[in-house]
Amino acid sequence: MNERILELFEQTPETYVSGAEISRRLGVSRTAIWKHIEELRAEGYAFEAASRKGYRLISKPAKWQITELMNGMKTKVLGQKVHIYDEVDSTQTIAHKLVASGAPEGTIVLAERQTAGRGRMGRSWHSPAGKGIWLSLILTPRIPMYFMPQLTLLSAVALCRAIQKVCHVEIGIKWPNDLLIHGKKVSGILLESSGEDERLKYVIAGIGISVNLLEEDYPEELRSIATSLAIESGGKVSREGLVQAFLLEFEDMYALYLEKGFAPIRLLWEALSVTLKRPIRTSTPSGFIDGIADSLDNTGALTVITPNGERIKIYSGDIEL
Ligand code: BTN
Numbered sequence: 001m002n003e004r005i006l007e008l009f010e011q012t013p014e015t016y017v018s019g020a021e022i023s024r025r026l027g028v029s030r031t032a033i034w035k036h037i038e039e040l041r042a043e044g045y046a047f048e049a050a051s052r053k054g055y056r057l058i059s060k061p062a063k064w065q066i067t068e069l070m071n072g073m074k075t076k077v078l079g080q081k082v083h084i085y086d087e088v089d090s091t092q093t094i095a096h097k098l099v100a101s102g103a104p105e106g107t108i109v110l111a112e113r114q115t116a117g118r119g120r121m122g123r124s125w126h127s128p129a130g131k132g133i134w135l136s137l138i139l140t141p142r143i144p145m146y147f148m149p150q151l152t153l154l155s156a157v158a159l160c161r162a163i164q165k166v167c168h169v170e171i172g173i174k175w176p177n178d179l180l181i182h183g184k185k186v187s188g189i190l191l192e193s194s195g196e197d198e199r200l201k202y203v204i205a206g207i208g209i210s211v212n213l214l215e216e217d218y219p220e221e222l223r224s225i226a227t228s229l230a231i232e233s234g235g236k237v238s239r240e241g242l243v244q245a246f247l248l249e250f251e252d253m254y255a256l257y258l259e260k261g262f263a264p265i266r267l268l269w270e271a272l273s274v275t276l277k278r279p280i281r282t283s284t285p286s287g288f289i290d291g292i293a294d295s296l297d298n299t300g301a302l303t304v305i306t307p308n309g310e311r312i313k314i315y316s317g318d319i320e321l
Contacts, residue, residue, distance in 0.1 A: 001028065002036050006045070009057040018054030043087075043113065044129030061130030062212070062239070064110055069240040077106040078137065078247040078254075085109070087129075089116040092192055095136035095204045099194075109136040110243070117208065120190050121318065125208050126226075128217050133209040133239050137250070140202045141258065145195040148203070149300035149315065150262045152177050155189045155205050157268045158253045162245040163187070163209075167233045172274030175293065175302050175319055180274060183321075184227035186210050207246070211237050266296050280304065280319045293319070 004026055009017060019030045026033075037047055037055060044061025064084050073079050081104065088094050091109040098107060111134050117125030127134045141151070156177035163171050163179065163186075171181050179187035190206040213228040229237045257265050270276060275293045282289050282304070289312060291304040301313040 001026070001032075002040055002043075005033070005036050005040065006057075009055075014056065016050060016053040016056045018052075021054065042128070044131065061112060063130065064112065065240055069243060072240065072244045073247070074244065075106075075247045075251045078251045079106060079108050079243070081107040083107070083109045085111040087111065087113045087115060090114050090118050090206075091134050091136040092118055092190065092204055092206045095138055095206075096192070096194075099138055099202050099204070103138055105138060105140040107138045108243075108247070110134065118190060118206065119188055119208075125188065125190075126210075126218065126222060127208065128213065131213045131217055131228075132211045133207065133243060133246075135207045135209075135243065137205040137207065137247075138202060139205060139254075141200060141254075143200055145193070145198050145200050146299070147262075148191060148193055148200070149176065150257070150265065151203060151205070152189060152191050153269045153296070153300050154253050154257055154265050155191065155207070155250065157265060157272060158250040159187060159189065159207060159209070159246055160272045161268075162242060162249045163229065165249075166242050166245050167229050167237055169229065169232050171272075173269065173272045174321065175273065175275040175296075175314075176300070176316075181227055181229075181232045184225060186227050186229060186232065209242065211239050211242065262298055262300070266298070266300075270296060275302070275319065275321065278321060280321055282314055282317055282319045284317070289314075 008022060008025060019033055022033050023030050041047060046058040048056045048058050066084060088111045091111050091114065094109045113129035114127035114134050117127035117134060119125040153176060156173045160171055160173055160179055169181055171179055174180050177189040178185050187209040191203055193203045194201045210226060210228040212230045215223060218226055253265060278293055280293045291306040294303045294305050297303055301315045304312045304314060306312060
């Protein structure tokens with residue numbers, strides 16, 4: 001039915017079609033039409049509704065431009081194999097399955113839309129169609145499992161530098177890996193791994209970037225805490241260009257990390273951080289800890305100095321600024 005509704009709008013581009021007219025031509029109730037229009041909106045179609053006039057199709061969801069993406073890919077390994085989907089539950093789930101069927105390091109999964117996008121700490125990730133970069137990257141580093149937090153921080157550095165280069169916005173990293181513009185979250189990173197005998201078998205780096213979402217694309221509860229690159233930079237951003245820039249930055253950082261260890265990445269992270277030297281609060285199973293975020297240690301943990309001078313390390317979780 002959704003396809004028939006779209007056909008109808010495409011026959012008369014730019015003009016309003018009333019609910020009564022759609023209902024008469026397709027033989028369904030007006031309530032059913034409203035439901036289908038809402039479904040199409042969730043898929044990324046934008047409609048304008050005007051009382052007494054009906055609906056007008058304003059724009060269709062963007063689609064990944066595969067040729068443009070591959071032609072501009074300057075990496076040697078990352079992104080040389082790309083799997084693109086219209087709709088998935090989560091690109092992470094697809095990537096885990098691809099590893100099981102032998103996909104090599106550097107393979108990426110992209111989707112227009114995720115119906116069950118996963119965030120950190122069991123949260124969900126808002127992933128509307130055609131508006132963002134919902135990407136999972138397969139990595140097979142030969143490092144011990146307890147180095148995983150370092151890879152998380154590395155991902156944040158690569159992403160932050162790529163966004164700076166492409167969008168020229170003032171962006172910073174909130175520990176461990178939230179990217180903020182003007183205090184609002186624009187991107188998040190979720191690393192999932194599998195290991196054996198303390199060694200990592202593989203890591204899936206899940207990257208969510210809110211690229212071209214407009215305010216109305218966010219549910220009410222996210223509007224005060226989330227933003228997009230389009231909102232902050234004042235124009236549409238090429239998703240293909242940003243994926244290319246991110247993978248190139250990541251490839252460079254990853255080579256540096258595998259050769260020289262975490263020390264150079266730590267310096268880059270510290271330079272991009274909006275957390276260090278500021279008061280923060282974190283919650284632990286035994287209550288809140290307040291203090292000043294002081295530095296990163298060599299494992300990637302955050303050192304916090306409490307009001308009584310105690311130095312506490314935070315290894316995981318969230319902080320409030
Ligand atoms: C966070 O909570 O900040 C992490 C969000 C990570 C979202 C990305 S979108 C692509 C990949 N697929 C998922 O289901 N999650 C990650």
